[in-house]
Amino acid sequence: MSENPIVIVGASLAGLRAAKAMRTRGEEGEIVVVGDEDRLPYTRPPLSKGVLQGTEEPESTDLGGADLDVSWRLGERASAVDPVAHEVALEGGSKIPYRRLLVATGSRPRQWKGPGRDLDGLFTLRTIEDSLALKERFAERPRVVTVGAGFIGCEVAATARALGLDVTMVDIAGRPLPAFGDQVGDWLAQWHRWHGVKLRLGTGVEAIEGAGQVEAVRLADGTKVDADVVVVALGAVPETGLLEESGLELTSGVRCDATLTSVSDPDILAAGDVAAWPHPLAPSELQRVEHWSNAAEGGRLAGRNLLLEPHEREAHAALPTMWTDQHGLRIQVAGLPARADRTHTLEAEPDGHRRVTVCSRDGRICAAVAVAAPRRLGWYREHVKSGTSVEQVVAALESEAEALGPPVEAVWA
Amino acid sequence: MKVLVDMNLCQSHGECVVVAPEVFELGDDDVLRWKEDVGEELRDKMEEAVESCPMMAISLED
Numbered sequence: 001m002s003e004n005p006i007v008i009v010g011a012s013l014a015g016l017r018a019a020k021a022m023r024t025r026g027e028e029g030e031i032v033v034v035g036d037e038d039r040l041p042y043t044r045p046p047l048s049k050g051v052l053q054g055t056e057e058p059e060s061t062d063l064g065g066a067d068l069d070v071s072w073r074l075g076e077r078a079s080a081v082d083p084v085a086h087e088v089a090l091e092g093g094s095k096i097p098y099r100r101l102l103v104a105t106g107s108r109p110r111q112w113k114g115p116g117r118d119l120d121g122l123f124t125l126r127t128i129e130d131s132l133a134l135k136e137r138f139a140e141r142p143r144v145v146t147v148g149a150g151f152i153g154c155e156v157a158a159t160a161r162a163l164g165l166d167v168t169m170v171d172i173a174g175r176p177l178p179a180f181g182d183q184v185g186d187w188l189a190q191w192h193r194w195h196g197v198k199l200r201l202g203t204g205v206e207a208i209e210g211a212g213q214v215e216a217v218r219l220a221d222g223t224k225v226d227a228d229v230v231v232v233a234l235g236a237v238p239e240t241g242l243l244e245e246s247g248l249e250l251t252s253g254v255r256c257d258a259t260l261t262s263v264s265d266p267d268i269l270a271a272g273d274v275a276a277w278p279h280p281l282a283p284s285e286l287q288r289v290e291h292w293s294n295a296a297e298g299g300r301l302a303g304r305n306l307l308l309e310p311h312e313r314e315a316h317a318a319l320p321t322m323w324t325d326q327h328g329l330r331i332q333v334a335g336l337p338a339r340a341d342r343t344h345t346l347e348a349e350p351d352g353h354r355r356v357t358v359c360s361r362d363g364r365i366c367a368a369v370a371v372a373a374p375r376r377l378g379w380y381r382e383h384v385k386s387g388t389s390v391e392q393v394v395a396a397l398e399s400e401a402e403a404l405g406p407p408v409e410a411v412w413a
Numbered sequence: 414m415k416v417l418v419d420m421n422l423c424q425s426h427g428e429c430v431v432v433a434p435e436v437f438e439l440g441d442d443d444v445l446r447w448k449e450d451v452g453e454e455l456r457d458k459m460e461e462a463v464e465s466c467p468m469m470a471i472s473l474e475d
Contacts, residue, residue: 043469296467
């Protein structure tokens with residue numbers, strides 16, 4: 001068994017960084033990376049922004065995998081894992097034995113399953129091909145509806161507006177990016193309206209209508225929005241299909257311990273979107289984070305841990321960070337905003353857009369959301385890490401010369 | 414080693430500042446500043462900083 005290669009399923013950012021970390025640590029054995037796309041790993045954030053808009057070439061997303069000494073098995077899909085035999089089965093029947101295995105399969109867009117699901121003009125966005133296909137359709141200057149006002153819905157709406165298209169964003173939630181609370185959401189809704197995005201919030205979608213081709217989106221309140229293109233942006237589902245028969249414990253994702261090791265098998269680790277693990281900031285919960293930095297950092301850590309015995313492995317403790325760009329402003333987040341029970345806007349430029357909102361749980365800060373204020377976010381990171389109380393942070397802000405302005409919406413019990 | 418940052422790519426995400434605050438800093442204008450000449454003892458951290466950058470703007474030169 002010790003002669004077998006280390007196998008990574010997922011020619012992704014996480015998979016690439018894991019392979020790189022192993023080579024940096026001196027691993028000389030064979031590393032096999034299986035990827036279902038016919039491409040070397042690439043970075044995805046530009047796919048809803050610059051690549052879609054046409055300001056960035058798709059080639060610029062390449063992550064440099066060609067320079068790495070690994071055996072790529074691209075255009076091949078892993079269909080099953082047998083932990084007892086230590087084998088990965090590929091669609092088509094071949095099998096790859098492994099010494100240790102990293103699952104870095106990411107996630108796939110949740111599809112629209114309601115009426116109209118087979119119409120032409122329906123898109124989801126995950127791959128370069130998805131982005132280029134949508135870009136091509138955008139060139140016909142369609143009326144666009146995004147079903148969903150999460151990260152992808154918001155970014156696609158912003159990009160479509162940058163191209164001068166007619167855009168409506170629909171969500172059953174009352175605000176865009178509802179995960180960041182009402183204050184961020186209310187501000188962001190205004191920001192989208194200001195840039196000409198029509199919002200239909202607080203109402204679900206009943207059906208996508210058309211004869212062969214999308215013509216309209218029918219909403220739960222009975223109204224219709226005319227559309228030529230519908231971008232389904234309903235979130236993502238962790239890609240665990242290959243593990244369904246494996247006996248490995250799955251939750252939403254691969255259930256891991258703090259070191260990204262499967263709780264069922266010390267020879268199998270997971271990283272990126274597909275890993276559900278207890279972050280040290282919330283040890284009794286499982287986190288799954290579908291963002292760039294988590295894939296990069298988790299992949300690197302998993303690569304190092306793959307070379308170690310279970311008791312030597314390190315916890316994936318990096319503070320999660322994420323960002324989104326919408327209509328020329330960047331929103332950055334540090335921490336675990338999904339844990340929040342309240343939000344407080346603690347700084348806002350009196351006559352500008354820069355602002356910081358913190359998310360708290362039981363009165364302690366668990367995340368900070370900064371709009372166009374990366375240096376200020378740095379100030380909050382330590383408070384997020386140590387779980388400082390909101391009151392203490394407010395007190396500290398009084399002597400903080402760099403604060404963007406006085407609190408505008410400090411809301412707490 | 415020399416630390417190079419392509420300022421045409423840098424968008425002030427600040428991830429490198431988190432990894433190595435002794436080398437990288439966002440100024441009060443939110444523009445990145447950094448030390449170009451860095452001792453060999455920081456190589457691991459600098460490699461981590463290179464990988465932390467979502468824009469792939471950082472590179473190292475011996």
